[in-house]
Amino acid sequence: MTGSGTERADVVVVGAGPGGSATAAYLAGHGLDVVLLEKARFPRDKICGDGLTPRAVKELLHLGVDTTGWARNRGLHIQGGGHDLTLDWPSTDAFPDYGLVRRRSELDETLARYAAACGARLLEGMNVQAPLRDDRTGRIAGVQVKVMGPDGRATGERRSVLAPVVVAADGVSSRLATALGRPKREDRPMGVAVRAYWDSPRTRDDYISSWLELWVPEDPAADPNDPATKKILMPGYAWLFPTGDGGVNVGLGMLDTSPSFGTVDYKDVLRRWIATTPAEWTLTPQTMTAPIRGAALPMCFNREPLYADGLLLVGDAGGMVNPFNGEGIDYALQAGRVAAECIAAAKTLDPVGRERALQRYQSAMKDSLGGYYTLGRHFAGLIGHPQIMRYAVKYGLPRTALMRLLLKVMANLGEPSGGRLDDRVIAALTRVTPAA
Structure with missing residues (x-):
């Protein structure tokens, strides 16, 4: 100017x-x-x-x-409740x-x-x-x-x-x-997310990854790989997104519908969860390339x-x-x-x-x-309750067809008109639901 x-x-x-x-x-x-x-x-x-x-x-x-x-x-790899599931993005x-x-x-x-x-x-x-x-x-x-x-x-x-x-x-x-x-x-719901970057051999994974349960050592000083270490389930979910340039974006998110919202040190939870990840991912203090930072999600x-x-x-x-x-x-x-x-x-x-x-x-x-x-x-109101989330993960994740439908719903990838039966169901639900 x-x-x-x-x-x-x-x-x-x-x-x-x-x-x-x-x-x-x-x-x-x-x-x-x-x-x-x-x-x-x-x-x-x-x-x-x-x-x-x-x-x-x-x-x-x-x-x-x-x-x-x-x-x-190509899609999403999901872990939770002792289950692993890999889903391609819908065609x-x-x-x-x-x-x-x-x-x-x-x-x-x-x-x-x-x-x-x-x-x-x-x-x-x-x-x-x-x-x-x-x-x-x-x-x-x-x-x-x-x-x-x-x-x-x-x-x-x-x-x-x-x-x-x-x-x-x-x-x-x-x-x-x-x-x-x-x-x-x-x-209206509000979320919070924290993330950081690491150098990792997973930088070129074909799938982004999400963990629906966050088990971390109750004692931050305990060895997370020791079977005797007591672990507790924390609210929220974690992700690992490969950036393709030698690094990965790793973070976690939580909704304000959770009873723990606002009372948890999210950065600390991420550090404690990172310590439980496999050594071959190389998510260590030495390979960390950017500090943990957080933001609100409106x-x-x-x-x-x-x-x-x-x-x-x-x-x-x-x-x-x-x-x-x-x-x-x-x-x-x-x-x-x-x-x-x-x-x-x-x-x-x-x-x-x-x-x-x-x-x-x-x-x-x-x-x-x-x-x-x-x-x-x-x-968001439902999954904010830990017992509902645990039940959903335990019984929903093994059902591949159900999870394919949920992936399409959660990423909003249904065909806007026509398409398969699941597309028509999704479109009908959004039409009859009162607008936000």
Whole structure:
């Protein structure tokens, strides 16, 4: 930004994560003048499992992103209740039959640079402080920005970016949404995840892995490989995602429907569980390449409305994480695509038509995901109880056909219309379930 310190655009997108960058790329493709603001400077990290299910892969391909060379996987390996099960991703017409893993430090920069290549004006080191509002209408009119230097410190310079439409893709805390009176909904589930990176020979596994039970030594100082060591079952689940570059992303997640939520040191649980893993995985302090870090996972549209007064919420800002599996990237990409379509349609209309077009963003997202998220909300309430989860793992995991159906449900990979019997059952359930 130059000159007076005020920039104008058709749309301002705040946050260059997957949702924000996708929104900006699509908007630029529609011919709109869009400014994409990112608080940090690339490359920068985000707390994530780094896994991209076939649903996310589909969105990336639709966006036009080249995923050549990214770590590819065939499905999911599940362990729990003394059982092991390996499942391929479903083969459907609607989605690819493979998933990907890409470190967020690489994924986010790739998508942000792609948005810039599409014509968006990407501005890094722009820490958005507050919305600007039109005193006459109360609508958002832009954002106030604090400029950050290459060292991550504020330079003392402040600027304004003006636009009639603003997209908040600024994460779970969403400063913009909060400032405009859109607090989090307490009746929606919330998750927490912690993860770290290790060098490991499992870096090129054909399957991502998930553990549905976390058995750890009761005494952190005890030898986890000693049969006499007493182990206790901790709440949550763990994952190992091979990054294909010599490393693995290993972490754990927990839902706030668990009675233990908020009372457990999740980083400590991960350390204690890691100590129980086989030696050949080489998950040791010496091979650890990044510290354990954590983040919240906002689910089921936990902040609404998704559109009002010129501000659209995309991704974590609108609570779009899947309560079944903790994935949010695919829904952020989808939201960016839908938001851009609505904004582009609104651009050429009169004020009344423009507002109707923008309002369609919320209805489109609710129509697509509302019933599914409600199902997920009930699911989250059930598995938060340890005895239910143990029963489900013990008796469900050995039944391969049932687990194939659950994988399709949990990753939201059912055919939207037609398909097999299980696809039709999934579609019917989401249609009759009240929208979240």
